[in-house]
Amino acid sequence: MKSTLDHRVCRADELAPGQRKIVFVDGRSIALFNLGGELRAIDDACPHNGASLLTGRLEGSVLRCPAHGLPFxxxxxxxxxxxxxxxTTFPLRQVEDGIVITLQSSDSPTCSPT
Known part of the structure; x- marks a missing residue:
């Protein structure tokens, strides 16, 4: 059975539209992005070779791995x-003046159909 835990990771004003931020939660490095008001959180490791994704080039909602250019x-x-x-993605939302991430006990890579 999976358990979920909410973690306040930063103040809302620390992740304004167009900004990104790295946070550490339960020993995990997680990259946060604000895509024009749409909040996203990902494991900060490329599934190809583990490179940090935080500094990758962002083209709209597509992030390119800085190590090999793979798009996500x-x-x-x-x-x-x-x-x-x-x-690996995580639910992220604004609650009052803070940003909250929800982690499950067994988070793993997930793709959602478009």
């Missing part, structure tokens, strides 16, 4: 190049 759509968690590579 932050809205779905999937690579537009093929669904074999998926990011």
């Amino acid at each position: 759509d932050l809205l779905t968690g999937c690579s537009p190049a093929g669904r074999a590579l998926c990011l």
Whole structure:
């Protein structure tokens, strides 16, 4: 059975539209993105080779891995190049003046159909 835990990761004003931020929750490195008001959170490790994704080039909602240029759509968690590579994504939301992330006991890569 999976258990879920909510974690307040930052103040809302620390993640304004267009910004990104790295946070550490339960020993995990998680990259947060604000895509024009749409909040996204991913495991900060490329599923291809583990490179940090935080500094990757962002083209709309598509983030490119800075190590090899692999694209990942932050809205779905999937690579537009093929669904074999998926990011681990986490629910992220604003609650009052803070940003809250929800982790499950066994989070793993997930791709959502578009």
